[in-house]
Amino acid sequence: MKPVENRILSILTAEFQPVHLEVINESHMHSVPPGSETHFKVVLAAPAFAGKRQVQRHQAIYACLANELQNGVHALALHTFSPEEWLANAAVPASPQCLGRSKHDHQ
Known part of the structure; x- marks a missing residue:
């Protein structure tokens, strides 16, 4: 596991005590150098989310x-659930391929 991915995992675990947590580095799907840690998908089910709106x-x-x-993380795709929501429907949509281009492509 890479340093940023590991840090995100540790922070979210400590803060939310999740019943389910996935931190997925999706940087390879974007116009960034190989080995980057800039784009992540987070799937998080935690008791703290019960009764909260998605925006909260x-x-x-x-x-x-x-x-x-x-400090370097450009994007987070967040999929959040209460424990009950996670047990009832643990489906997480696949992330789309990035349609953006690197600023270097515009030169």
Whole structure:
């Protein structure tokens, strides 16, 4: 596991005590150098999300990952669930391929 991916996993585990957590580096799907850690998919089911709207769940994740988002993490695809939602429907959509281009492609 790479350093940024591992840090995100550790932070989210400590903050949310999840019943399910996946941190998936999807950087290879984007216009970034090989080995980058800039784009991640997070699948997180935690008791703290019970009764919360999606926007509240996402705000909580952004708050605890603020340092990572300011220092190299460009994008997070968030899929958040309460434990009950996770048990009832554990389907997570596949991420689309990036249609963006590197700033270097525009020269």
